[in-house]
Amino acid sequence: MLRFIVQFLVTCLALWLAARIVPGVAFTDTPTLLLAAILLGVANAVVRPILTILTFPLTILTFGLFLLVVNAAVIGLVAVLLSGFVVDGLWAGIGAAIVTGLVSWVAGWFIGEDARRVG
Secondary structure (H helix, E strand, O other), rough: OOHHHHHHHHHHHHHHHHHHHOOOEOOOOHHHHHHHHHHHHHHHHHHHHHHHHHHHEEEEOOOOHHHHHHHHHHHHHHHHOOEEEEEOOHHHHHHHHHHHHHHHHHHHHHHOOOOHHOO
């Protein structure tokens, strides 16, 4: 349970930072940000693996860079489902995917392997 809470907080931070840094990514209010983090977690658990498998040949051809497009598509899907979350185009989605990926990577580095096993 602790792992899910930490992941939720990291996702909230990542989306907030993406909205501050990436032009074309915005939230109307804090509850929308929290709901977007929840929906992004669900979409990453359900939709992203399916898209990753379906686009595997293209991912191989692009040496993994197409995963940025897959991540941007998942973030765009959340924006379509949630009216207060705006991702204005593919490049804004890719920028948001880069920011959220970097924040998650840095948070995972700080948290460490032992803390991830606690939940």
